[in-house]
Amino acid sequence: MARPRNRQTESLSYKEQFSALKNLPPFFRLIWETSKGMTLGNVILRTINSVIPLAMLYIGKEIIDSIIALQNGDAVDQEYLWIMVALELGLAVISTLINRAITLLDSLLGDLVSNRTSVDLIRHAAKLDLYQFENAEFYDKLERARRQTTGRTILMSQILSQFQDVISIFFLGAGLVVFNPWLILLLFLAVIPSFLGESRFNQWTYSLTRSWTPERRELDYLRYIGASDEFAKEVKTFNLADFITKRFAYLADKYYHANRKLAVKRAAWGSGLSMIGTLAYYGAYVFIIIQTIGGIITIGTLTFLSGSFSRMQSMLQRIMSRFSQIADSALYLQDLFDFFQIEPIINSKSGAIAFPEKIREGFRFDNVSFKYPGTERWAIRNLSFHLLPGEKLALVGENGAGKTTLVKLLARLYEPTEGAILLEGVDLREYDLKSLRDNIGIIFQDYMRFQFRAGENIAVGNIGMIEDAELIETSARKSLADTVIEELPDRYQQMLGRRFADGVELSGGQWQKIALARAYMRDAQLLILDEPTSALDARAEHEVFQRFADLIEDKNAVLISHRFSTVRMADRILFLENGQLLELGSHEELLAMNGKYAELFHLQAQGYV
Numbered sequence: 301m302a303r304p305r306n307r308q309t310e311s312l313s314y315k316e317q318f319s320a321l322k323n324l325p326p327f328f329r330l331i332w333e334t335s336k337g338m339t340l341g342n343v344i345l346r347t348i349n350s351v352i353p354l355a356m357l358y359i360g361k362e363i364i365d366s367i368i369a370l371q372n373g374d375a376v377d378q379e380y381l382w383i384m385v386a387l388e389l390g391l392a393v394i395s396t397l398i399n400r401a402i403t404l405l406d407s408l409l410g411d412l413v414s415n416r417t418s419v420d421l422i423r424h425a426a427k428l429d430l431y432q433f434e435n436a437e438f439y440d441k442l443e444r445a446r447r448q449t450t451g452r453t454i455l456m457s458q459i460l461s462q463f464q465d466v467i468s469i470f471f472l473g474a475g476l477v478v479f480n481p482w483l484i485l486l487l488f489l490a491v492i493p494s495f496l497g498e499s500r501f502n503q504w505t506y507s508l509t510r511s512w513t514p515e516r517r518e519l520d521y522l523r524y525i526g527a528s529d530e531f532a533k534e535v536k537t538f539n540l541a542d543f544i545t546k547r548f549a550y551l552a553d554k555y556y557h558a559n560r561k562l563a564v565k566r567a568a569w570g571s572g573l574s575m576i577g578t579l580a581y582y583g584a585y586v587f588i589i590i591q592t593i594g595g596i597i598t599i600g601t602l603t604f605l606s607g608s609f610s611r612m613q614s615m616l617q618r619i620m621s622r623f624s625q626i627a628d629s630a631l632y633l634q635d636l637f638d639f640f641q642i643e644p645i646i647n648s649k650s651g652a653i654a655f656p657e658k659i660r661e662g663f664r665f666d667n668v669s670f671k672y673p674g675t676e677r678w679a680i681r682n683l684s685f686h687l688l689p690g691e692k693l694a695l696v697g698e699n700g701a702g703k704t705t706l707v708k709l710l711a712r713l714y715e716p717t718e719g720a721i722l723l724e725g726v727d728l729r730e731y732d733l734k735s736l737r738d739n740i741g742i743i744f745q746d747y748m749r750f751q752f753r754a755g756e757n758i759a760v761g762n763i764g765m766i767e768d769a770e771l772i773e774t775s776a777r778k779s780l781a782d783t784v785i786e787e788l789p790d791r792y793q794q795m796l797g798r799r800f801a802d803g804v805e806l807s808g809g810q811w812q813k814i815a816l817a818r819a820y821m822r823d824a825q826l827l828i829l830d831e832p833t834s835a836l837d838a839r840a841e842h843e844v845f846q847r848f849a850d851l852i853e854d855k856n857a858v859l860i861s862h863r864f865s866t867v868r869m870a871d872r873i874l875f876l877e878n879g880q881l882l883e884l885g886s887h888e889e890l891l892a893m894n895g896k897y898a899e900l901f902h903l904q905a906q907g908y909v
C-alpha cells in the first residue's frame with residue numbers, strides 16, 4: 301500500500317510568501333488580456349462602490365443629528381432630514397445594483413479566465429516531449445497546474461475586492477483621522493496579530509497541500525478507476541471494489557488527519573487573535589462614548605465614528621486575511637507558471653530544414669543506442685541499418701525487444717542517446733519538427749479510441765482536413781473501415797464509445813480498422829504501423845497489410861507484427877533481440893540463414909507460437 305513519502309513539511313518563510321506576489325502582475329495581465337472591457341467595468345464599479353460606505357455613514361450621522369435638533373426644537377425645517385433619508389435610500393439602491401453587477405462580472409470574467417488557462421494548458425502540454433509525460437514529478441507539476449486552471453476565479457475577485465476595500469478604508473480612515481488619529485493606530489495594532497497568524501497558517505496549508513500532491517493524484521486515480529466506464533468491466537469481474545476502496549480510504553484518511561490537525565489549530569488561534577480586534581473596538585467605543593457624554597461630540601458623530609471604526613476594523617481584518625489568502629493563492633499560481641516554464645528538449649533548431657519532397661537516399665541508423673530517461677537499461681544498442689527509399693521494412697522480435705522504441709526514435713518522439721539517425725545523409729535533428737511530423741504517420745498498438753464521431757476518429761490522422769468528408773471516406777475505404785461505418789446508424793456522424801449519449805461501442809478489430817484509416821488521412825512519406833492489427837483475425841490482417849503495401853506505392857513503410865504471414869510480405873525483415881540487430885534480410889534470405897527468424901517462422905507455421 302502506498303505510504304506518504306518523505307515530505308518537506310516545513311513551512312515557507314514570509315519572504316517566500318511575499319515573493320510569490322510577483323505572480324500577481326502576470327496574472328492580472330492574463331485577466332486584462334482575457335477581457336479588457338469586463339476588467340475595466342469591474343474596476344470602475346468597485347471604485348464607485350468603495351466610496352459608498354463613508355457616504356452612508358456620513359448621511360446617517362446627519363440624519364441622527366437632524367432628528368435630535370428637531371426634537372430639541374433647535375430646528376424646525378424637516379426638509380434637510382428627508383433629503384438625507386432619500387439620499388441614503390438612493391445610495392442603498394445603487395450599492396445593491398453595483399454589487400450584483402460586480403458579482404455577475406466576476407463570475408463571467410472568472411469563467412473566461414479559467415477557459416483561457418485551460419486552453420493554454422492543453423496547448424503547452426502538447427508541446428512537451430513524450431518522456432516528460434513518463435515522469436512522476438512532471439505529473440505532479442501538471443496536476444498542480446491543472447488544479448489552478450479552475451480555482452483561480454476566486455483569486456481574481458479577491459484581488460479586485462482587495463482593491464475596493466483599500467480605497468474604502470482610505471476614505472473611512474480620512475474621516476477618522478479628522479477626529480482622532482490615535483484611533484487609527486489602535487486599529488492597526490489590533491489587527492496585526494491576527495494577520496500574522498493567518499499568513500503563518502496559510503503557509504502551512506500550502507506546504508501540506510503541496511507535499512501531498514502525489515497522494516492526492518493517487519486518490520484521484522483511485523476515484524477514477526473505481527467509478528469509470530473504462531475500468532468497470534475488470535473492477536467487477538476481479539471484484540476489485542473492496543481493494544480500491546480500502547486503498548482509497550487509507551490514503552484519504554491520512555490526508556484528512558493531517559489536514560484536520562492544521563484546521564483545528566488554525567480555528568483556535570484565529571479566534572484568539574481576532575478577539576484582540578474586538579477588544580480594541582470596544583476600547584475605542586468607550587472612549588467615543590465618554591467624549592459624547594462630555595458633550596465634545598454629537599450623538600450623530602458618535603454613530604459615525606463608532607460605525608466607521610467598526611467597519612474599518614472588520615475591513616482591515618478582511619484586507620489582511622485576504623492579503624495572506626492572495627499571497628497564498630499566488631504561491632499556487634507559481635505552480636501554474638512553473639508548468640508553463642517547462643520547455644521541450646526536442647525542438648526545431650533555428651534554420652531547421654524542411655522534410656524532403658521525395659526521399660532519395662532513405663533513413664540510416666548510424667550506431668544508434670538509446671536508454672529511456674531515468675533507466676539504466678539500453679532499449680536499443682548499437683543499431684545500424686539503412687531503410688532504402690520506398691522500402692517496406694518489417695520489425696520482428698520478442699516482447700520488449702525494442703521495436704516500438706525504434707519507431708519512436710524514427711519519428712523523433714525521442715532522440716538517440718548515442719549515435720544518429722540520418723535522413724538523406726542529414727541528422728534527423730536538423731529537420732523542422734513540424735515538417736517531420738507531417739511526413740511521418742504512425743499508428744501505435746495503443747492508439748487512442750476517441751469518444752468522438754466515427755468520421756472525427758478517422759480525421760484525427762490529419763486534423764486539418766476534418767472538413768474533407770471525401771478524404772475521410774476514401775481513407776475509411778482504404779483501411780476497410782467503411783464496412784464497419786456503413787453498419788452504424790449515423791454512419792460517419794455516429795458517436796463512438798459509450799461515454800456520451802447515443803454512442804455505439806465497437807469491437808477491438810472494428811476500432812483498429814477505424815484507427816488504421818488515420819494512416820491514410822495524410823500524404824506521409826513514411827508510414828509506420830506498430831501492431832495496430834493485432835485484434836484482426838489472421839486473414840483480415842493479411843488483407844489489411846496487402847492493401848496497405850499496394851496503396852502506399854513507393855512510400856516507405858515500417859510494419860510491426862507478430863504474425864509471420866504478414867511479416868513475410870515486407871521487402872526486408874529486421875529481427876531485433878534485446879535492442880540489437882540480430883538478422884536483417886528478405887523473408888527468403890532469413891529462411892536460408894536458418895537462424896532465429898527461421899526457427900520462429902517454422903514454429904508459427906506449425907501452430908506453436
Ligand SMILES: Nc1ncnc2c1ncn2[C@@H]1O[C@H](COP(=O)(O)OP(=O)(O)OP(=O)(O)O)[C@@H](O)[C@H]1O
Binds near residue numbers: 679
Ligand atoms: N517509456 C518507457 N520508459 C522506460 N522503459 C521503457 C519505456 N517503454 C519501453 N521501455 C522498455 O524498453 C524496452 C523495449 O520496449 P519496446 O516497447 O520498444 O518493445 P517492443 O519490442 O515494442 O515490445 P512489444 O512486442 O511487447 O510491443 C523494454 O524493456 C521496455 O521495458
